[in-house]
Amino acid sequence: MAFKATLQGEKLHRGTWHEEEDKLLSTFVTLMGERRWDSIASASGLKRSGKSCRFRWMNYLRPNLKRGHISIEEEQIILRLHELWGNKWSRIARRLPGRTDNEIKNYWRTHLRKKAQEQHEGNFYCKLNNGKQDFFFQKGDMSGLNHNYENHGTAEDFCGTTDDSFDAVGLSNFSLISSPYETQLSDPILEFIKDQSEIKHHEGCNSLESCFCYPALIPDDSNIWDYAGFLWNMD
DNA sequence: AAATTTATCAACCGCGACCGA
DNA sequence: ATCGGTCGCGGTTGATAAATT
Incomplete structure (x- = not known):
């Protein structure tokens, strides 16, 4: 759990996501589903909070997102x-x-x-x-x-x-x-x-x-x- | 061309709601 | 009924790009 990671002194990554992180997150969301974000965060090995993972998925990685200019x-x-x-x-x-x-x-x-x-x-x-x-x-x-x-x-x-x-x-x-x-x-x-x-x-x-x-x-x-x-x- | 300001947008944070044990 | 974990929402921040001086 990300929370545990912080308790153990492991610093969570913050800021811009990198391509490898995105790939990893996508893989684990596909495997585990769009819930239990803290579990996804820890299972994937991403040093990100569950919240951060959820945010990244919901706003950028989720399929069928329409990118580009708002009409x-x-x-x-x-x-x-x-x-x-x-x-x-x-x-x-x-x-x-x-x-x-x-x-x-x-x-x-x-x-x-x-x-x-x-x-x-x-x-x-x-x-x-x-x-x-x-x-x-x-x-x-x-x-x-x-x-x-x-x-x-x-x-x-x-x-x-x-x-x-x-x-x-x-x-x-x-x-x-x-x-x-x-x-x-x-x-x-x-x-x-x-x-x-x-x-x-x-x-x-x-x-x-x-x-x-x-x-x-x-x-x-x-x-x-x-x-x-x-x-x-x-x- | 450099410095400064403004605009943009990805990401984080706090909080309340919900849910299951 | 309560308590802890989780989720989702809305506000805010901060990095960077673009525009202006």
Whole structure:
């Protein structure tokens, strides 16, 4: 046990992991499974704590991790879910297959925190009409929405001045409920709706800054059912 | 070109929750 | 019921790269 190792005066390795350590860890996790991290740490001979081993595996070695840049779509999802849930990084990560809570947390701190702050303080960016047109609002300015598309309703439809949760997030603009993907897609939606009661998202909302139009999550050149892939494999 | 500042991200830490003996 | 071991989460730190002066 790593703890014992420290008691016995064996100093634990810290800092950057090396390739050989990664290989060793992967081998032992494959053999022993993703648990008993202290046992894995000691059995492998890695002079690392169980915690460190778990962290390395969960964030870098685990299969199916998506490395590389976070896409615009993923960014929108993060912004949206952070608005709903706050710093619940692991919960947010579960909505982004292949991404880890640590990755999202870091991304938020370095890229999105300022952006979100700006949205709250005044400016508001929103994609409507299945991403085919962008709007940029300033606090209290509804004009961008009020001269929107005849088939897509008004600002109230998108951002909600009613208690209707679907309208409140603009979901009524899509035929979600009759889709073959209904179950997969409606899970996060239902969770979202459930969350509405927790955070009273639109309590007294007559402006846009506390609202984050849901269609903004839809990639530019795909339809909503293509997009459903993003939400696949969720817990 | 060198020094300094800022941004990024991997890794660590503390704490609370959970679980089995 | 309790206690120790383990796990997972969120906050923070620190090393390094990139940008700026």
